[in-house]
Amino acid sequence: MSHTVVETKALEKHYQMGGQHLRALKDISIRIAEGDFVAVMGPSGSGKSTFMNMIGCLDAPSRGQILLQGEALTQLSAAALAKVRNKYIGFVFQQFNLLPRTSALDNVLLPLLYNNTPRDEARARAQACLQLVGLGDRLDHQPSQLSGGQQQRVAIARALVNDPALILADEPTGALDTETGLEVMQLLQQLHQQGKTIVLVTHESDIAAFANRQLLFKDGNLISDRSSIPHSAAAELAILRQQRIKEVAV
Amino acid sequence: MNSLTLLQVAWVALRVNLLRSILTMLGIIIGVAAVIIMLALGAGARYDVDQQIKSLGGNVFVVFARGRFMGGAREASGSSQGLTEMDAQAIEQQIPEVNVATPTLRASGQLIYGNLNWAPEIHGVDNKIYTAQSWELAEGRSFSDTELASAGRVAVIGQTVKRELFGAADALGQTVRVNKMPVTVIGVLKGKGQNTQGNDQDDLIFMPLDTVRKRIAGMTLSSPKAVRSIIVQVTDERDMSIVEQQLDSLLRQRLRISDNQSGFSIRNLAEMVETRSQTMQIFNGLLAAVASVSLLVGGIGIMNIMLVSVTERTREIGLRMAVGAEPRIILKQFLVEAVLLCAMGGLIGLTLAVAVSLGLEHFAGFTAIIQPQVVVMSLGFSCLIGVFFGYYPATKAARMQPIEALRFE
Known part of the structure; x- marks a missing residue:
């Protein structure tokens, strides 16, 4: 059995909304191993985002326990949680969340500013990550000078820069067209092949099919947890591009 | 970070x-x-x-006479007298802390030179004024004893007066007319510039005391030796309050003024400036x-x-x-x-x-x-x-x- 990255035990999250008591997550026990590529699926309001916030240490559970790299996360202060996020987790968001008017390199450097990585080393690492996502020639470009797909690559480079145990991608293709979405998925699959552990939140089953394991949430319950042989984003991208060529020819 | x-x-x-x-x-x-x-x-x-x-000297008093030369109703005859040159002498001789005490008179008049005219302050002084008010001569000389004794028609002029009447030309030896009386310029003072209130300190001329009294102010009748004020310079600034008390009692005695009357005032110029500042x-x-x-x-x-x-x-x-x-x-x-x-x-x-x-x-x-x-x-x-x-x-x-x-x- 491979090393466990995240484990939840009877995880619950309750909200108080307008006098109503809302159980956003109900008794979730799950284990994500190193090298997993997990898609978290479900309609809006199913609790998948809440789940991601929990394992991303952005929010504290109401009940139950989360173990990240064997460390219990409950009862940590905001400052301690920030340190945990910096060390173990890389975030990729639907809206990229890059700093405007800041170069790609400086955007990728950001997490390293908060753990006092020496300047030269930080630059070298940020540069390497941008090269890995195929943007080695756009270090000085600002987000406004980059396409959506390129911006998301910068965000992925930022998620990678601290060599985190877990990459959390929240609807990473949600703001992209099909082709650039596939390109981003291809990149995530590459990273998975290199041994990264990835948790992907999506409501599209097409996108979820690129992961090795699918978790399905509904009304705060985990209703299905299955492994599958992943589709290849590279292959689908090739087919899509061939169709494009034919359409142009016709 | x-x-x-x-x-x-x-x-x-x-x-x-x-x-x-x-x-x-x-x-x-x-x-x-x-x-x-x-x-x-x-x-x-x-x-x-x-x-x-610093330029006034923190160690200078000015004693002004009241009644005689001030406007308004005079006091009854004999109840008080104005200051005289003898008072200045007495101050200098009887108060050991006093360095010099010099009487002054002031008048106004028009100076005319060629086709130019100017109206500076006219001060009747003796030669102690240079010590008492820290004046220096830029050129020429101060009054001779004869000029002082005989109401000589001579003047020492300030820088502003020189500039207005003579410009760049030589003023020494020239004759100007003061209220139609011809007066020879024998000296020019060094400039002091403006004081803090923006008044020009160089807009004045010095003439012998008697000259101003007899020939310009025309005060021969009231008292032959009357003066407007006496400038008293104290040797050591620390003795100022002692000297002020002594001045007060000496002058009350000499002018025959009782304690509850006032016939003169003693002012410390530096103090006045200080108050204003x-x-x-x-x-x-x-x-x-x-x-x-x-x-x-x-x-x-x-x-x-x-x-x-x-x-x-x-x-x-x-x-x-x-x-x-x-x-x-x-x-x-x-x-x-x-x-x-x-x-x-x-x-x-x-x-x-x-x-x-x-x-x-x-x-x-x-x-x-x-x-x-x-x-x-x-x-x-x-x-x-x-x-x-x-x-x-x-x-x-x-x-x-x-x-x-x-x-x-």
Whole structure:
């Protein structure tokens, strides 16, 4: 059995909304191993985002326990949680969340500013990550000078820069067209092949099919947890591009 | 995150919104500049007063006669007498702490030279005036004993009078007419310049006491030796109060004035200047206080913009938190931004104040002195404003919940 990255035990999250008591997550026990590529699926309001916030240490559970790299996360202060996020987790968001008017390199450097990585080393690492996502020639470009797909690559480079145990991608293709979405998925699959552990939140089953394991949430319950042989984003991208060529020819 | 990085991050954030940063700084710039300029003018005025006191001498009394030469109803005959030259002699001889006591008269008249005319103050003096009021001769000579004894028609003129009547030409030996009487210029005084009230101290001429009394003021009838005032110079400044008491009793005795009557007044010129300068200091202090209110308003402007900035950058704050910024660091970041705004505003304000002070000195004739402690204080104070008004917006940023901040639209 491979090393466990995240484990939840009877995880619950309750909200108080307008006098109503809302159980956003109900008794979730799950284990994500190193090298997993997990898609978290479900309609809006199913609790998948809440789940991601929990394992991303952005929010504290109401009940139950989360173990990240064997460390219990409950009862940590905001400052301690920030340190945990910096060390173990890389975030990729639907809206990229890059700093405007800041170069790609400086955007990728950001997490390293908060753990006092020496300047030269930080630059070298940020540069390497941008090269890995195929943007080695756009270090000085600002987000406004980059396409959506390129911006998301910068965000992925930022998620990678601290060599985190877990990459959390929240609807990473949600703001992209099909082709650039596939390109981003291809990149995530590459990273998975290199041994990264990835948790992907999506409501599209097409996108979820690129992961090795699918978790399905509904009304705060985990209703299905299955492994599958992943589709290849590279292959689908090739087919899509061939169709494009034919359409142009016709 | 070390302090250099914090400073860099803050600098970048301010540069991204350059115009807004400058407008925000404007309040601090104006406030700091106003405070520094006011304090500089205050210090300059203080300096002028000190200079004037130095030139007057802190050790000089002027005794004025009342009744005889003042306007209004005279007192009954014999109840008091005016001051005379003999009183001056008596003061000098009977009060050992007195260096010199010199009688003076004052008259007005028109000086005419060629087709030019001028109306300076005409002072009737003897040669002790040079010691008593620290005058020096630029050229020529002072009065001879014969001229003093025989009401000689001679004059020593001030720099302003020389300039107005003679220009660059030689004044010595020339004859001017004072109220139609021909008078020979025998000397020219060195210039003293303006006093703090802006009065020209060089707009005067000296003539022998008798000349003024008999030939210009025409006071022969009232008292042959009457004078308007006596200038008393004390040897040691520390003896001023003793001398004042002695002057008072001596003059009461000589002028036959009882204790509850007043027939003369004793004034210490330096003290008068000092009193006036104190009023001016209070006024300057008030202006500086008003200026510091504008500094406060500038601080509120900083808080306002920092609050806007925090709200506007909610998602950025959320992201920074998500990638590992502790609340403490977010707090520091916004605090450093506010302080940086204020510190830069302070520096620009200081530069502006220096420029304005120099301008006021060169073009408006003010004396402005920017003291180093004022510079340090105002810069320190503007940083303090940054901390004070930046703290609330910064805590607001630091207290954000990362998920809510990330989702903020």
